[in-house]
Amino acid sequence: MEVPNIYYSRDEYVETASGNKVSRETILCGSQNIVLNGKVIVQSGAIIRGDLGNVRTGRYCIISKGAVIRPAFKQFSKGVVFFPLHIGDHVFIGSDSVISAASVGSYVYIGKNAIIGRRCVLKDCCIIEDGAILPPETTVAGFMRYTKEGLIEGGQGNPNYVSPAMQDQMIDFTQSFYEHFQSMNNSIQKTKINKN
Template sequence: MSSRASAASRKSAKTEYIETDTGNKISRRAKIEGSPNIMLGGRTVIMADVHLRGDLHRFSQSSTDGKTSGAPTTAISIGRYTVVSTGCTIRPPMRLSRGQMNFYPMKIGDHVFIGPNSQISAISISSHVHISANCVLSPFVIIKEKCKILPDTVVPANMVIPAGSVVAGRPGRIIGEVAEGWGAGSASGGGDWVEGGELKELVRSMK
């Protein structure tokens, strides 16, 4: 996988992950569809049994005859040092318009942690967001910087979550704000990572 998730890889049969030339680590057991339409920023981890739906994307329009072309378009963009945990599905949001299903590009920022078995169809997740296990982010959700989504939360479609919010419930609602200094620093400097903080140590620990 390249910068678009399909670059030449340094493969080793002894490791769980295939590492790309930009330092992305992709599990051999992940399912990635439409890889030319997926952009990984670098040093990002895609764990086992993750399903990335890059095949769900808009086709670019021809400027001359109005027909759709097969040119690649970014369906899923994931920033640097982001971790997508086991069993997650990342699927761009879609909307029915004039009898046709349209897909919209999804953007995920830097240092985002997505917990196990979460289902993500948000349109935008900003940087330093922590999403706990078994969460559902419905289509066209927007999450601003430094938010925390608690386990088993179902965020309803089109919800906009302000920066620094804590969200929980089914349906999800804002129940508070993260504490001052949340996400800053490292717990011990020994390879630990802090929710909402930088995920460099976590990414480096995965082999």
């Protein structure tokens, strides 16, 4: 997938020493319980609920505009328990998606407006398409595709199978997205240098 340049205002984003780029318009609840492991982009309007439980992302994760990340919970007779949420490396979460999973593996693509029910498990190299709704406690195995209609198994005979090259594709896509997500100030400076 070819990623066009996406420009942002340096005033709107905070860039950390580990290369994370987090919008100032993001809501980080319980930030002491949120760990972004480097080169993670959190776009404006996203909400990460670290106040409910620990949230940890791997490297090169993209959390798009308006996405909501909240730890899964389970209700018991004596109350509610929240579980930590771990998201692997090279994961893309589309805009306005809601994630309440128990875990999200690496090299996972989640489309826009997707809803991942509580305590779902997404294994490595799976695709959740735009608008898909996963019921609570659903497990999506590796190289599977989940659509609005439900689970579609992978396999060479199925036109909707997830390519065996999914891992490489997600590494290329997320790294390219990160490289093309540039500060307007940097692009103006590069243009001035090239003109001289």
